[in-house]
Amino acid sequence: MHGSGAEISREVFWNIVGPGFPTEQVVLYVLALGAFLLFFRGLAKSGFFTRLKVAANAKGTEVDRLNGPWDRFWYMVIDVFGHRKILREPYQGVFHFLIFWGFIALLITTAIVFLQADFIYPIWHVWFMKDGFYLGLSLFADVFGGLLIIGILMALARRYVIKPKWLDEKGEDNVILWFILAIVVTGFIVEALRIQATEVDPTSPMNPYIWFSPVGRTIAFLFSGMSEAALRDTHVVMWWTHVLGALGFIVFIAYSKLIHIFMTPVNIFLRPETPQPALKAMPPEMFENAETFGIHNIEEFSWKDIVDGEACMRCGRCVEVCPAFGTDKPLKPRDVIQDMRTYVSEKAKLAVDADGKYHIIPDEEYTGPALIGDGISKDTIWACTTCMACVEACPAYILQFPKLIELRRYMVMMESDFPAEVLDVFKGMENNSNPWSIGAHMRADWAKDLDVPVLSEKGEAEYLFYVGCAGAFDDLNKKVAVSLAKLFKAAGLDFAILGTEEGCCGDSAKKIGNEYVYQALAMANIETFNAYNVSKIITMCPHGYNTLKYDYKDLGGNYDVYHYTEILDKLIKQGKITLKQPVPELGTMTYHDSCYLGRYNNVYKQPRDILKSLNSGPVVEMASHHAKSFCCGAGGGRMWMEEDLGTRINQKRTNE
Numbered sequence: 001m002h003g004s005g006a007e008i009s010r011e012v013f014w015n016i017v018g019p020g021f022p023t024e025q026v027v028l029y030v031l032a033l034g035a036f037l038l039f040f041r042g043l044a045k046s047g048f049f050t051r052l053k054v055a056a057n058a059k060g061t062e063v064d065r066l067n068g069p070w071d072r073f074w075y076m077v078i079d080v081f082g083h084r085k086i087l088r089e090p091y092q093g094v095f096h097f098l099i100f101w102g103f104i105a106l107l108i109t110t111a112i113v114f115l116q117a118d119f120i121y122p123i124w125h126v127w128f129m130k131d132g133f134y135l136g137l138s139l140f141a142d143v144f145g146g147l148l149i150i151g152i153l154m155a156l157a158r159r160y161v162i163k164p165k166w167l168d169e170k171g172e173d174n175v176i177l178w179f180i181l182a183i184v185v186t187g188f189i190v191e192a193l194r195i196q197a198t199e200v201d202p203t204s205p206m207n208p209y210i211w212f213s214p215v216g217r218t219i220a221f222l223f224s225g226m227s228e229a230a231l232r233d234t235h236v237v238m239w240w241t242h243v244l245g246a247l248g249f250i251v252f253i254a255y256s257k258l259i260h261i262f263m264t265p266v267n268i269f270l271r272p273e274t275p276q277p278a279l280k281a282m283p284p285e286m287f288e289n290a291e292t293f294g295i296h297n298i299e300e301f302s303w304k305d306i307v308d309g310e311a312c313m314r315c316g317r318c319v320e321v322c323p324a325f326g327t328d329k330p331l332k333p334r335d336v337i338q339d340m341r342t343y344v345s346e347k348a349k350l351a352v353d354a355d356g357k358y359h360i361i362p363d364e365e366y367t368g369p370a371l372i373g374d375g376i377s378k379d380t381i382w383a384c385t386t387c388m389a390c391v392e393a394c395p396a397y398i399l400q401f402p403k404l405i406e407l408r409r410y411m412v413m414m415e416s417d418f419p420a421e422v423l424d425v426f427k428g429m430e431n432n433s434n435p436w437s438i439g440a441h442m443r444a445d446w447a448k449d450l451d452v453p454v455l456s457e458k459g460e461a462e463y464l465f466y467v468g469c470a471g472a473f474d475d476l477n478k479k480v481a482v483s484l485a486k487l488f489k490a491a492g493l494d495f496a497i498l499g500t501e502e503g504c505c506g507d508s509a510k511k512i513g514n515e516y517v518y519q520a521l522a523m524a525n526i527e528t529f530n531a532y533n534v535s536k537i538i539t540m541c542p543h544g545y546n547t548l549k550y551d552y553k554d555l556g557g558n559y560d561v562y563h564y565t566e567i568l569d570k571l572i573k574q575g576k577i578t579l580k581q582p583v584p585e586l587g588t589m590t591y592h593d594s595c596y597l598g599r600y601n602n603v604y605k606q607p608r609d610i611l612k613s614l615n616s617g618p619v620v621e622m623a624s625h626h627a628k629s630f631c632c633g634a635g636g637g638r639m640w641m642e643e644d645l646g647t648r649i650n651q652k653r654t655n656e
């Protein structure tokens with residue numbers, strides 16, 4: 001007997017387990033045990049454990065992702081249960097939220113029923129699943145089960161009707177949705193058959209409470225003409241169909257992307273501490289000791305890079321926002337992660353012995369497909385603008401593009417394999433400390449006749465105005481440098497420039513993969529900054545801003561770095577810069593969120609406040625703005641490369 005005899009309750013295993021020995025119940029538990037064993041066998045067969053073994057033996061730079069474990073834990077809990085990132089996309093966010101919470105609710109309900117019928121009642125003869133608690137539980141399970149079905153239908157509509165072009169087309173994605181739908185629908189049919197047989201009769205003590213199972217009750221109308229015998233027979237068939245489906249689903253998880261149910265929360269726990277993607281400088285001593293630079297073998301990635309592959313749910317959010325994909329380049333960040341995962345699996349088959357021991361395969365013994373070229377195409381590697389849209393969008397906190405930069409490092413520093421047009425850029429940086437190869441002695445020409453203070457003459461200043469290569473050499477940007485110098489002077493700011501002592505920040509070299517040139521440029525600047533005891537720096541270019549603020553720290557350069565918009569905004573708000581009269585000819589204004597200022601550094605408000613303070617034309621937003629801003633196409637060194645695949649990224653942005 002799996003019921004207390006309480007009037008407001010239900011018999012667990014109604015119509016399944018009869019009096020006497022509970023054979024069906026035992027069969028159920030044997031099957032459940034088998035499903036869990038098959039789940040672990042599935043993990044082994046799908047290479048999950050061997051991939052983790054490769055991760056454990058990975059040689060890449062150590063990353064510490066276990067500091068502050070409690071903070072990480074609570075962040076993960078809020079993120080997973082609150083869908084912090086997933087809900088940023090309304091349609092996908094809502095259906096995932098409904099499916100997720102529907103699943104959780106049904107899991108909780110199943111656990112309570114299991115606890116009641118298989119532990120508490122058999123051991124202590126206590127039946128707590130009754131009266132108000134039972135009715136509440138029944139309503140809870142029905143409502144959330146119904147919401148789960150709505151979520152699945154929305155997901156199916158996206159797959160079959162909306163069909164966004166960035167959606168993955170794998171067969172298992174369809175199977176997952178239909179599988180879940182079948183399990184939930186058969187569950188409701190089982191409930192409806194029981195309700196029709198035991199609760200619809202007005203003399204049933206449960207009849208007044210029948211609508212506490214709103215979905216089951218509604219479906220029960222379909223069975224209203226059936227005899228009790230037919231109801232019972234159909235119920236048995238549907239019950240076993242439902243149970244076998246649910247157990248089969250447990251096994252299926254191990255073979256499908258559903259493993260993300262476990263691995264995505266793990267990856268959220270292991271997330272990077274700042275939104276700054278970890279693209280660590282190579283330790284300078286590596287240039288003397290290391291035999292190879294960058295990455296061309298999967299084991300050369302860090303363990304975290306490999307774990308990222310396990311957490312990727314192939315949701316495609318990173319593809320949707322990728323400007324390279326959006327302009328028909330052969331780059332889908334999701335596929336980079338998935339291709340790496342496939343590559344790890346293939347390599348793991350060779351790297352793990354029959355007895356389970358891992359050994360690294362020397363390059364000369366490895367004859368399989370190459371990671372660069374075969375696994376991930378070179379066009380894919382060069383298409384990235386490092387805009388960080390993928391990282392920002394990824395609900396699993398995966399760092400996609402830093403992996404591409406590691407591959408570029410190998411290609412550039414080991415193989416001299418890079419787009420031909422970049423060669424002159426490297427030469428310019430090495431010989432004249434600017435990518436245009438303009439004589440370094442002309443770096444301060446923009447400031448001629450402006451009486452801009454120079455540190456070598458002034459000795460010290462509160463702020464170093466680091467102009468950067470664009471401000472020093474590009475005609476359009478020179479005008480910005482001139483205007484800024486005039487504004488700083490008008491506001492009485494204590495600042496100075498380095499003049500011809502300034503060097504290229506090295507951002508493009510770093511992102512193209514030439515860490516050697518980057519570090520040479522960065523170290524030269526750091527030495528100069530330190531010689532003048534520089535502590536506060538104002539930059540013009542968002543790339544220089546990010547490089548000086550974060551990347552130089554890896555090389556010992558620690559400074560308070562500000563973008564000029566932060567300084568101007570402050571000076572305006574302090575009343576040190578005032579606009580005498582509006583400038584109506586400016587017309588309608590908009591602001592392009594640079595990737596390196598916005599997504600990388602969260603500077604969104606100050607530039608807009610400056611525009612508004614002009615008190616001139618209206619300030620409007622483009623279709624993509626703030627964290628969803630669309631890249632200009634010049635980052636990641638793409639500024640210096642031909643864009644001969646697809647359409648131009650800057651054209652698409654300009655059209656907006």
Ligand code: SF4
Pocket residue numbers: 311312313314315316317318319333334337393394395396397398400
């Ligand atoms: S990398 Fe992240 S955003 Fe891209 S498909 Fe995987 S989980 Fe989704």
Ligand code: SF4
Pocket residue numbers: 318321322323324325331333383384385386387388389390391400401
């Ligand atoms: S950083 Fe930007 S361009 Fe590169 S893969 Fe990510 S979204 Fe695409």
